[in-house]
Amino acid sequence: MLCARVWRALSPLGRGAHLSAWRQTLNYSSAARLDLSGIYPPIGTPFTDKEDVDYQKLEENLQKYAQIPFKGLVVQGSNGEYPYLTEEERVEVVRTVRRSLPAGKLLMAGSGCESTRATVQLTEKMAAAGADAVLVVTPCFYKGKMDSRALIQHFTKVADCSPVPVVLYSVPANTGLELPLDATVELAQHPNIFGLKDSGGDITRIGLIVHKTKTQDFQVLAGSAGFLMAAYCVGAVGGVCALANILGRELCELERLCVSGHWEEARVLQQRLIEPNATVTRKLGVPALKQAMEWFGFHGGACRSPLQPLTEAETQQLRRDFSSNGWL
Numbered sequence: 001m002l003c004a005r006v007w008r009a010l011s012p013l014g015r016g017a018h019l020s021a022w023r024q025t026l027n028y029s030s031a032a033r034l035d036l037s038g039i040y041p042p043i044g045t046p047f048t049d050k051e052d053v054d055y056q057k058l059e060e061n062l063q064k065y066a067q068i069p070f071k072g073l074v075v076q077g078s079n080g081e082y083p084y085l086t087e088e089e090r091v092e093v094v095r096t097v098r099r100s101l102p103a104g105k106l107l108m109a110g111s112g113c114e115s116t117r118a119t120v121q122l123t124e125k126m127a128a129a130g131a132d133a134v135l136v137v138t139p140c141f142y143k144g145k146m147d148s149r150a151l152i153q154h155f156t157k158v159a160d161c162s163p164v165p166v167v168l169y170s171v172p173a174n175t176g177l178e179l180p181l182d183a184t185v186e187l188a189q190h191p192n193i194f195g196l197k198d199s200g201g202d203i204t205r206i207g208l209i210v211h212k213t214k215t216q217d218f219q220v221l222a223g224s225a226g227f228l229m230a231a232y233c234v235g236a237v238g239g240v241c242a243l244a245n246i247l248g249r250e251l252c253e254l255e256r257l258c259v260s261g262h263w264e265e266a267r268v269l270q271q272r273l274i275e276p277n278a279t280v281t282r283k284l285g286v287p288a289l290k291q292a293m294e295w296f297g298f299h300g301g302a303c304r305s306p307l308q309p310l311t312e313a314e315t316q317q318l319r320r321d322f323s324s325n326g327w328l
């Protein structure tokens with residue numbers, strides 16, 4: 001693959017020719033474009049009471065998710081607690097999911113690390129473990145230095161080296177850093193970058209990204225359930241939503257309503273999802289998501305330290321936010 005500087009200097013015609021050659025090299029063609037549209041739960045990682053990954057419980061959750069019309073699963077998204085897993089665990093979880101995932105469902109694996117080199121290496125391992133695509137989060141430890149120049153170079157190198165399509169991941173609530181608009185638009189031109197999962201919730205930004213990348217084969221996914229309908233309205237093609245771990249069927253129904261233009265029914269359903277979604281994401285986070293999974297028949301369980309279980313007051317708030325919207 002070309003370096004970013006040469007890629008930028010190519011004419012649109014030159015980019016087109018290079019793109020086809022590159023996709024053939026990687027064994028996918030524009031005819032067999034990776035269609036990201038649909039709903040994905042960023043699956044949680046169950047742990048034993050000794051905080052080891054509980055593969056048995058993971059497989060039981062996967063059997064239940066197989067009954068829901070998801071487009072696929074995101075493994076090692078924010079709710080997979082990936083910053084607390086070792087590299088071996090991250091890869092082994094992906095391998096386990098691959099073994100149980102029904103044919104035709106897409107496996108998107110989080111392979112983002114702090115350095116470009118580590119991300120390239122983990123991306124290769126994720127692809128070898130069976131990922132169909134990788135989800136690459138913005139590095140953020142030196143966030144003051146993560147400007148467009150650094151991020152374009154990072155993602156370009158990862159995409160150049162990745163044997164599978166790359167999806168960018170912007171999640172400012174966790175990273176303190178939003179992938180800048182200009183960097184996103186530039187990266188959208190890369191032949192191996194297929195989309196963006198945007199968890200920021202700024203709907204004008206999502207609309208603008210869709211607009212500015214409309215001539216590219218670039219797909220935007222809403223990164224949270226609270227703005228899923230709004231994101232569909234401005235051109236997103238689906239969502240990676242923590243809440244899909246709990247209310248997966250309902251989110252797939254919201255997708256169906258949006259895609260088929262049943263906006264009034266979609267609005268009613270969307271409104272009932274906003275409060276529980278906020279509680280299991282920005283208000284109470286992963287411990288709340290896992291607690292609610294237990295109430296809805298999935299294995300959630302405890303988080304890996306230092307994440308703490310909910311307090312009694314938080315558990316009550318969680319229950320209220322689900323029950324007052326008719327879910328419990």
Ligand SMILES: O=C(O)C(=O)C[C@H](O)C(=O)O
Nearest residue numbers: 042077078079224241242
């Ligand atoms: O990867 C994840 O996990 C998510 O992006 C979930 C997201 O933060 C949400 O709000 O649903």
